Amino acid sequence: MADLTANLAGIISPNPFWLASAPPTNSGYQVMKAFDAGWGGAVWKTLGVPVINVSSRYGAVNYRDSRIMGFNNIELITDRPLTDNLKEIEEVKKYFPDHSVIASLMVQTKEEWHQIIKDVENAGADGIELNFGCPHGMCERGMGSAVGQEPAVLQTITEWAKEAATVPVIVKLTPNITDITEPARAAAAGGADAISLINTIQSIVNVDLDTFAPNPQVDGKSTHGGYCGPAVKPIALNMVKSCAQDENVGIPISGIGGIESWRDATEHMLLGASNVQVCTAAMHYGFGIVREMISGLEQYMDDKGFNKLDDLIGKSVPKVESWEHLNLNYKVIAEIDEKKCIGCQLCYIACEDGAHQAISLSKIEGVRVPQIIDENCVGCNLCSLVCPVEDCITMVESKNNKGHESWSDYMDSGKAPENFDDDRAGGKNHWVPKPSDALKDKKESR
Amino acid sequence: MPTTPKEFTENFEQLKPLMDANMAYYESSRCLFCYDAPCIKACPTSIDIPLFIKQINTENLTGAAKTIYSSNFFGHTCGKVCPTEVLCEGACVYNEQGVKPIEIGRLQSHATTAAIKNSKQLFKKSESNNHKVAVVGAGPSGLSCACELSLLGYEVDIFETNSKPGGLALNGTAPYKITNDEVIEEIDYLQDQFGFNVVYNKRIDTSREFKNLEEKYDAIFLGIGLGKTNIPSTEGTDLENCIGATEFIEDFKMNPLQVKVGKKVVVIGGGNTAMDAASECARIGADVTLIYRRSKEEMGAYEFEYDLIKSVGAKAIFNANLKEIRGGFLVEELLCIRTQSKNGKLEELENSEFSVPCDFLILATGQEKQTDILEIPLLEYDSKGRIKIDSKTMQCSNGKYFAGGDAVNGGAEVVNACAEGKQAAQGIDSFLKNKEI
Ligand SMILES: Cc1cc2nc3c(=O)[nH]c(=O)nc-3n(C[C@H](O)[C@H](O)[C@H](O)COP(=O)(O)OP(=O)(O)OC[C@H]3O[C@@H](n4cnc5c(N)ncnc54)[C@H](O)[C@@H]3O)c2cc1C
Numbered sequence: 111m112a113d114l115t116a117n118l119a120g121i122i123s124p125n126p127f128w129l130a131s132a133p134p135t136n137s138g139y140q141v142m143k144a145f146d147a148g149w150g151g152a153v154w155k156t157l158g159v160p161v162i163n164v165s166s167r168y169g170a171v172n173y174r175d176s177r178i179m180g181f182n183n184i185e186l187i188t189d190r191p192l193t194d195n196l197k198e199i200e201e202v203k204k205y206f207p208d209h210s211v212i213a214s215l216m217v218q219t220k221e222e223w224h225q226i227i228k229d230v231e232n233a234g235a236d237g238i239e240l241n242f243g244c245p246h247g248m249c250e251r252g253m254g255s256a257v258g259q260e261p262a263v264l265q266t267i268t269e270w271a272k273e274a275a276t277v278p279v280i281v282k283l284t285p286n287i288t289d290i291t292e293p294a295r296a297a298a299a300g301g302a303d304a305i306s307l308i309n310t311i312q313s314i315v316n317v318d319l320d321t322f323a324p325n326p327q328v329d330g331k332s333t334h335g336g337y338c339g340p341a342v343k344p345i346a347l348n349m350v351k352s353c354a355q356d357e358n359v360g361i362p363i364s365g366i367g368g369i370e371s372w373r374d375a376t377e378h379m380l381l382g383a384s385n386v387q388v389c390t391a392a393m394h395y396g397f398g399i400v401r402e403m404i405s406g407l408e409q410y411m412d413d414k415g416f417n418k419l420d421d422l423i424g425k426s427v428p429k430v431e432s433w434e435h436l437n438l439n440y441k442v443i444a445e446i447d448e449k450k451c452i453g454c455q456l457c458y459i460a461c462e463d464g465a466h467q468a469i470s471l472s473k474i475e476g477v478r479v480p481q482i483i484d485e486n487c488v489g490c491n492l493c494s495l496v497c498p499v500e501d502c503i504t505m506v507e508s509k510n511n512k513g514h515e516s517w518s519d520y521m522d523s524g525k526a527p528e529n530f531d532d533d534r535a536g537g538k539n540h541w542v543p544k545p546s547d548a549l550k551d552k553k554e555s556r
Numbered sequence: 557m558p559t560t561p562k563e564f565t566e567n568f569e570q571l572k573p574l575m576d577a578n579m580a581y582y583e584s585s586r587c588l589f590c591y592d593a594p595c596i597k598a599c600p601t602s603i604d605i606p607l608f609i610k611q612i613n614t615e616n617l618t619g620a621a622k623t624i625y626s627s628n629f630f631g632h633t634c635g636k637v638c639p640t641e642v643l644c645e646g647a648c649v650y651n652e653q654g655v656k657p658i659e660i661g662r663l664q665s666h667a668t669t670a671a672i673k674n675s676k677q678l679f680k681k682s683e684s685n686n687h688k689v690a691v692v693g694a695g696p697s698g699l700s701c702a703c704e705l706s707l708l709g710y711e712v713d714i715f716e717t718n719s720k721p722g723g724l725a726l727n728g729t730a731p732y733k734i735t736n737d738e739v740i741e742e743i744d745y746l747q748d749q750f751g752f753n754v755v756y757n758k759r760i761d762t763s764r765e766f767k768n769l770e771e772k773y774d775a776i777f778l779g780i781g782l783g784k785t786n787i788p789s790t791e792g793t794d795l796e797n798c799i800g801a802t803e804f805i806e807d808f809k810m811n812p813l814q815v816k817v818g819k820k821v822v823v824i825g826g827g828n829t830a831m832d833a834a835s836e837c838a839r840i841g842a843d844v845t846l847i848y849r850r851s852k853e854e855m856g857a858y859e860f861e862y863d864l865i866k867s868v869g870a871k872a873i874f875n876a877n878l879k880e881i882r883g884g885f886l887v888e889e890l891l892c893i894r895t896q897s898k899n900g901k902l903e904e905l906e907n908s909e910f911s912v913p914c915d916f917l918i919l920a921t922g923q924e925k926q927t928d929i930l931e932i933p934l935l936e937y938d939s940k941g942r943i944k945i946d947s948k949t950m951q952c953s954n955g956k957y958f959a960g961g962d963a964v965n966g967g968a969e970v971v972n973a974c975a976e977g978k979q980a981a982q983g984i985d986s987f988l989k990n991k992e993i
């Protein structure tokens with residue numbers, strides 16, 4: 111059986127599944143219950159000067175019958191006094207010495223940082239996470255994402271924290287920024303032992319069409335919130351990958367954002383995360399979901415012959431290149447499995463209206479299986495993505511002997527188009543119907 | 557009447573056919589992953605249903621199979637033969653919304669099929685603890701007990717009267733619920749994994765044989781099920797075309813293409829076995845009439861089982877008693893009489909006799925308890941002939957013995973036998989461990 115022991119910058123936990131700093135880690139009661147359910151670590155709800163929260167705090171995006179595809183909140187950091195939290199951290203560590211308890215912190219002055227770091231270390235915290243990510247409420251007070259968006263300030267505060275800390279320091283990054291590697295580099299330069307990302311993304315999830323106020327509403331008004339949940343995973347994965355690839359970052363990563371199953375977690379780790387943190391899924395389903403995550407990861411590792419997490423962490427990093435290095439001579443063509451096709455013709459209309467008119471309908475009465483017009487298919491994947499039947503449309507490689515040539519090779523060898531009507535344009539010889547063909551049927555029936 | 561395997565398969569199309577990957581994906585997506593899920597509570601083996609469904613949904617089929625088998629060694633069989641309407645699926649929260657409940661049984665069999673087909677080794681046995689246990693009966697309860705004991709490090713020998721394992725899961729369950737091959741494949745899969753030993757064609761029922769076992773083994777599990785059909789004393793029940801329902805069904809299941817029934821079959825009884833017999837006869841082309849002495853509402857059979865016999869064209873006569881079997885060498889006609897319930901008592905109505913033509917009579921009048929033939933000292937039975945046990949450890953009044961399944965519960969479902977066999981294995985384990993201390 112694969113060994114799930116995780117190591118983030120020297121913080122060892124029985125498995126890589128941590129709860130992110132958020133309501134599920136609000137109290138010792140919850141964290142103990144979570145450890146008992148199987149979570150390997152928990153980042154405590156951010157500590158600092160306690161806040162006062164509003165009532166009505168969360169909003170959600172549902173997709174058809176699926177609840178909470180995306181989740182948004184206008185909560186702040188902890189609203190509980192520091193002493194209570196410290197006592198509870200101490201108690202949790204007594205019961206669970208091998209599980210990781212990380213204190214998430216957000217204060218203002220250097221003295222405050224030094225003091226609170228001492229306090230949480232005395233309580234037994236295994237690591238410290240600097241919350242430079244909260245995108246609402248705290249940033250207006252010069253904290254949270256206000257710091258995360260200013261690499262210089264971020265670096266200074268990281269240095270302050272490192273002056274005081276004897277346990278590893280993790281810097282939690284905000285995604286509300288153009289280039290995630292900038293704050294990540296600043297964290298590394300400031301001496302951070304690891305980074306964690308992403309915090310929530312500024313958002314408005316929906317607007318009540320009767321009251322005209324967005325959700326969640328507080329006495330008829332709203333404010334922008336922080337977005338998270340399954341919907342943000344793609345954004346998080348890209349940012350994790352960017353940090354993992356950047357030589358000037360070079361420190362371990364704790365992956366956060368949209369993790370709901372073992373698959374999501376594994377994706378984060380393949381793209382370079384040493385462990386993962388989960389918030390929304392635990393808020394949706396409770397702590398029990400960790401069993402599915404552990405079982406799935408173990409099974410995957412056994413199936414792939416991975417003995418330890420290091421065998422998979424970062425395995426996908428070299429598989430992500432910049433666009434200019436992708437092979438322009440590689441070609442795939444859609445293929446429909448007639449036996450699986452249920453005749454919805456979604457592929458047809460998607461390609462016809464939304465792509466390259468490379469799918470035709472059968473002329474035979476009663477036959478609903480569409481056909482791919484190989485010459486027109488550019489291999490975009492669209493039809494295979496809309497098809498509701500698993501593995502019905504596959505993208506099959508169309509072999510040629512052209513070898514590997516990328517955009518940068520094209521540039522070097524003069525094959526790249528340079529002017530507006532260049533004969534070397536990629537779509538130059540691609541067939542498109544006449545504009546008037548669009549109305550052909552209408553004319554005939556008139 | 558079906559005469560080829562193909563015709564047979566068509567007439568006995570599976571009620572819960574296996575899902576393909578697409579169906580399983582869509583269906584598993586619907587599960588809400590309820591907290592303290594009512595479906596788990598309604599499953600006698602307490603399978604963690606939302607967990608295995610989520611595992612199916614995230615393409616961790618092996619993990620799903622492991623979740624299922626760690627609670628229930630007959631995960632595949634149960635997925636197909638459990639009366640899910642009154643168990644897990646009946647408890648699914650979707651019912652409260654008027655939405656179709658999750659097809660838990662079919663999802664369950666979907667996950668187990670993958671494990672069985674790929675011979676997935678899901679469990680690691682504990683090191684041998686040098687204890688030996690004998691199991692009498694290779695039905696669901698005995699086999700479940702053997703699997704759990706093997707897992708815990710025991711050496712297990714099973715003794716079985718028949719030449720095949722499975723008990724009534726093989727010989728009883730209707731062919732439109734599960735095929736014989738499926739039952740045997742699951743048992744083979746279990747045996748490969750757990751390595752218990754089965755001695756076939758070996759009935760254990762004399763005191764000498766039990767004494768023998770007592771000497772050679774540290775504990776003995778009785779998973780002997782029930783006995784033959786309890787035939788009423790009416791004259792004529794010994795005629796050639798009159799048969800007990802369990803015997804008919806076993807015959808039919810073992811030789812589906814050879815067994816002949818008449819054109820006008822009458823099934824007497826109102827339990828699930830009566831429904832199965834009626835349904836099976838109707839599917840091989842007979843005109844079937846079910847006769848039950850009480851009202852439709854008082855039948856022991858599940859409503860969906862009765863719906864099933866109606867759907868294949870069987871008729872039913874309620875509130876009628878069998879008075880007389882008429883005929884010469886063979887049953888030709890039945891004389892029945894109307895009944896009514898008065899204060900819970902059944903009385904016959906005067907001058908209400910009527911006759912029913914019949915050339916094949918099936919008596920589904922319950923199974924005997926076969927406990928009295930077991931010559932085991934100090935073994936106690938309750939007033940209904942069920943072996944008395946401690947409900948926590950499944951230990952019998954004679955402490956060397958443990959029991960479970962139909963012989964203890966009086967006749968329930970495969971899933972109950974599985975739960976009790978496993979529970980008994982744990983009882984045996986703690987009994988033998990305590991003895992050591
Ligand atoms: C017609 C019919 C249909 C059914 N349909 C369903 C269904 O659809 N779904 C469902 O869940 N349940 C169904 N059941 C019930 C289910 O089959 C039983 O509850 C279950 O098989 C009981 O398991 P068991 O191990 O206790 O006993 P059995 O399955 O009866 O197994 C007992 C085994 O012990 C052997 N044995 C008995 N005495 C001895 C001895 N002295 N020495 C050696 N071996 C011995 C027998 O040969 C047999 O193999 C049905 C039952 C019947 C009769």
Ligand SMILES: Cc1cc2nc3c(=O)[nH]c(=O)nc-3n(C[C@H](O)[C@H](O)[C@H](O)COP(=O)(O)O)c2cc1C
Nearest residue numbers: 130131132156183308309338339367368388389390
């Ligand atoms: C209600 C709520 C409160 C949160 N509070 C904090 C916080 O106090 N400190 C912090 O660092 N992140 C906080 N977060 C962000 C989460 O820790 C996490 O980074 C984010 O939700 C993305 O992960 P997810 O997609 O698994 O939810 C909060 C998120 C939510 C939904």
Ligand code: SF4
Nearest residue numbers: 133165166167168393
């Ligand atoms: S989830 Fe709990 S705290 Fe929140 S609104 Fe509902 S009852 Fe109140």
Ligand code: SF4
Nearest residue numbers: 451452454455457497
């Ligand atoms: S989308 Fe898929 S199922 Fe629908 S018509 Fe196209 S190939 Fe067939």
Ligand code: SF4
Nearest residue numbers: 587588590595648649
């Ligand atoms: S009750 Fe239904 S929806 Fe809820 S966990 Fe069980 S199967 Fe899923």
